[in-house]
Amino acid sequence: MTENPATITVGSATAAPGTAVRGGIAVTRLAGGAILEIPVVVLNGARPGPCLWINAAIHGDEPEGTLTCQALARKVNPENLAGTLVLVPAMNVPAFEAGQRGNPLDTFSYDLNRIYPGRAEGYLTERLAWVHAQWMTKVADMEISIHSGGAHSYLSETIFVNEDAKSVELAKAMGRGWGLVLSAISPKGNPMAAMLEAGKTGITVELGGRSATSPEEMKRVEATLVEAALNVMRHYKMIEGEPHYAEFLWKGVQEALLAPASGIFIPATGVGCQRPMKKGDAIASIVDVWGDTVSELFAPADGMIFGLRALPNITTGEWCCFYAKLNGRRD
Ligand SMILES: [Zn+2]
Numbered sequence: 001m002t003e004n005p006a007t008i009t010v011g012s013a014t015a016a017p018g019t020a021v022r023g024g025i026a027v028t029r030l031a032g033g034a035i036l037e038i039p040v041v042v043l044n045g046a047r048p049g050p051c052l053w054i055n056a057a058i059h060g061d062e063p064e065g066t067l068t069c070q071a072l073a074r075k076v077n078p079e080n081l082a083g084t085l086v087l088v089p090a091m092n093v094p095a096f097e098a099g100q101r102g103n104p105l106d107t108f109s110y111d112l113n114r115i116y117p118g119r120a121e122g123y124l125t126e127r128l129a130w131v132h133a134q135w136m137t138k139v140a141d142m143e144i145s146i147h148s149g150g151a152h153s154y155l156s157e158t159i160f161v162n163e164d165a166k167s168v169e170l171a172k173a174m175g176r177g178w179g180l181v182l183s184a185i186s187p188k189g190n191p192m193a194a195m196l197e198a199g200k201t202g203i204t205v206e207l208g209g210r211s212a213t214s215p216e217e218m219k220r221v222e223a224t225l226v227e228a229a230l231n232v233m234r235h236y237k238m239i240e241g242e243p244h245y246a247e248f249l250w251k252g253v254q255e256a257l258l259a260p261a262s263g264i265f266i267p268a269t270g271v272g273c274q275r276p277m278k279k280g281d282a283i284a285s286i287v288d289v290w291g292d293t294v295s296e297l298f299a300p301a302d303g304m305i306f307g308l309r310a311l312p313n314i315t316t317g318e319w320c321c322f323y324a325k326l327n328g329r330r331d
Pocket of ligand 1: 150
């Protein structure tokens with residue numbers, strides 16, 4: 001096998017072939033004197049191969065990807081790796097520190113996953129996005145953004161693709177249990193879109209969130225995500241082993257059902273993620289403080305729920321159900 005001749009640099013992390021190096025992508029210096037930087041781990045393989053870049057905590061209340069990056073850094077030995085694995089365990093650092101979706105101090109560009117790749121001279125989150133994008137689009141061949149339902153919802157195994165052949169292949173490489181492959185919600189504003197624009201590819205994956213944060217459930221979510229990432233690396237021959245695949249891949253689009261009324265969100269009996277539903281099937285009701293039903297939600301089309309609100313308190317307009325409108329299978 002040929003040697004990997006390339007040293008890989010991301011921010012302050014420079015990794016020679018066969019080594020793993022931690023570092024950071026500097027954003028700015030804060031008023032208290034601390035440097036704001038995005039943590040990064042570069043695992044540079046001893047042999048040549050593609051560069052897989054994994055982003056976690058683009059939303060600060062979604063630590064599932066962070067735990068996945070930590071586990072991958074422990075499990076993957078760069079001496080047995082072909083290509084490079086770049087791990088970003090917490091992308092929106094101020095949001096991660098606050099345990100919130102976005103940086104609470106940056107109300108002008110709050111959601112990093114809507115403003116990416118930002119602007120060099122924009123608001124703070126835009127600048128953070130910009131420096132991250134410079135490194136990622138230069139170094140990476142493919143990118144996986146790991147999301148979850150965060151503080152409000154639980155999301156089951158779901159992948160969003162650009163619908164180009166490369167992103168569908170990357171989705172397929174996630175393996176067994178990852179058969180729900182939907183079209184990207186937004187063609188712009190996120191790392192996947194920036195990778196496509198750079199002539200590369202990426203996917204966005206969802207798993208976990210509220211109601212799956214008990215010790216056992218958190219472990220299950222982490223183990224599932226770690227296995228999927230390792231399977232991607234097997235598929236692209238970055239590590240040894242036989243990859244596995246989902247039995248079939250669904251094709252569809254997301255419809256996020258927003259609360260028509262405020263109150264308490266109560267899912268209907270038997271409702272759960274990834275169970276086929278018919279248009280008009282009951283999903284949930286919302287009751288007011290007296291217990292009277294003020295609204296009912298029904299399946300908008302044939303398909304399946306892939307995410308459900310887990311915090312029962314709800315206000316008009318908030319997310320309550322993530323529904324996949326299915327239009328067949330991918331072959
Ligand atoms: Zn998210």
